[in-house]
Amino acid sequence: xxxxxxxxxxxxxxxxTRFLRSSAGRALxxxxxxxxxxxxxxxxxxxxxxxxFADRPEGCVAPDRHLDLYAVELPRDPATNQIRLGYGLTPQxxxxxxxxxxxxxxxxxxxxxxxxxxxxxxxxLRTEPGHPLGVSLHVHGVKYTQESDGTVHSxxxxxxxxxxxxxxxxxxxxxxxxxxxxxxYWWYHDHVVGGPHGTQGIASGLFGGLVVRRxxxxxxxxxxxxxxxDRQTINLRRSPDTxxxxxxxxxPGPTCMVARVGEKVExxxxxxxxxxxxxxxxxHSWADTRTGLVSGSNRxxxxxxxxxxxxxxxxxxxxxxxxxxxxxxGPGHWMLHCHMQFHSDAGMSTVVHVLxxxxxxxxxxxxxxxxxxx
Numbered sequence: 001x002x003x004x005x006x007x008x009x010x011x012x013x014x015x016x017t018r019f020l021r022s023s024a025g026r027a028l029x030x031x032x033x034x035x036x037x038x039x040x041x042x043x044x045x046x047x048x049x050x051x052x053f054a055d056r057p058e059g060c061v062a063p064d065r066h067l068d069l070y071a072v073e074l075p076r077d078p079a080t081n082q083i084r085l086g087y088g089l090t091p092q093x094x095x096x097x098x099x100x101x102x103x104x105x106x107x108x109x110x111x112x113x114x115x116x117x118x119x120x121x122x123x124x125l126r127t128e129p130g131h132p133l134g135v136s137l138h139v140h141g142v143k144y145t146q147e148s149d150g151t152v153h154s155x156x157x158x159x160x161x162x163x164x165x166x167x168x169x170x171x172x173x174x175x176x177x178x179x180x181x182x183x184x185y186w187w188y189h190d191h192v193v194g195g196p197h198g199t200q201g202i203a204s205g206l207f208g209g210l211v212v213r214r215x216x217x218x219x220x221x222x223x224x225x226x227x228x229x230d231r232q233t234i235n236l237r238r239s240p241d242t243x244x245x246x247x248x249x250x251x252p253g254p255t256c257m258v259a260r261v262g263e264k265v266e267x268x269x270x271x272x273x274x275x276x277x278x279x280x281x282x283x284h285s286w287a288d289t290r291t292g293l294v295s296g297s298n299r300x301x302x303x304x305x306x307x308x309x310x311x312x313x314x315x316x317x318x319x320x321x322x323x324x325x326x327x328x329x330g331p332g333h334w335m336l337h338c339h340m341q342f343h344s345d346a347g348m349s350t351v352v353h354v355l356x357x358x359x360x361x362x363x364x365x366x367x368x369x370x371x372x373x374x
Contacts, residue, residue: 096205185320292321
């Protein structure tokens, strides 16, 4: 009879040791460490590398729409010689601000970003040695996963010549779960160019407006984005470059805000950079509500809503509203500017041109527009 060499527990321990030293045991140990790491503080980075993050937020079963967005280099700013970049639905239509995005609560949107900005241009904008070269798409207000965060730390950016799809979900309001919804006026921008916060990307032109509507919200006839930024700029420009309307044939765009009397005009207002501003529009006012409009039959509630024509705007802030062009005041050239006086004095001003019922541009008080707005 073979004598016992230890207790039963010692025998089991010996067997366990032999198993752990085997290839199967080592594989099990690696799997356990991986699981614990993902669950722990370092889980985010490892899960991203392992492809464990969902590519769509909860509630988005599949995208309802898909569109392509291009990041391209544009001609340099003629006044400062600064590099200019822009987003566009086609490379040829890229601009700053980029195209205005519109969603309805409950909608899921997939946007494929194509990076056509040369790597050398991105290198020239880099402020941190070794920082990755690429562009991204980061959005405010709506829902997205880490795969669509548009940041370096989540590895969700796009190198030059590459593409990536970002998914946004306009989560609807849900009183059962407490979800407040995502309806409102928001913006999107780069979060990678230059450094980890995309400061150089935004300053170069990679930003645009987003409006999320609720079912039944009134639709405007025209929408304009005004980004108030550093160096006393509107959409990275200073007057007179903020208003380039051709008075004989005005074409709506980032530097030509035009509407006919009676049209519903929507403004998406964004604060970029580092400065505080106050947005002011002459001749028009709006309700201090989500849409700028007053609705409902509750007299007490309606009467309690303030009516404003000036609003403070800080970096990263956004709001929006609708007005009826020329309501009670008629056609004309209505100033839109920052009401911090030294900002407007430095050129932080533009004009909203309200045409008459025939679409005719009204005359200024003199024979020509003031020199500051030619």
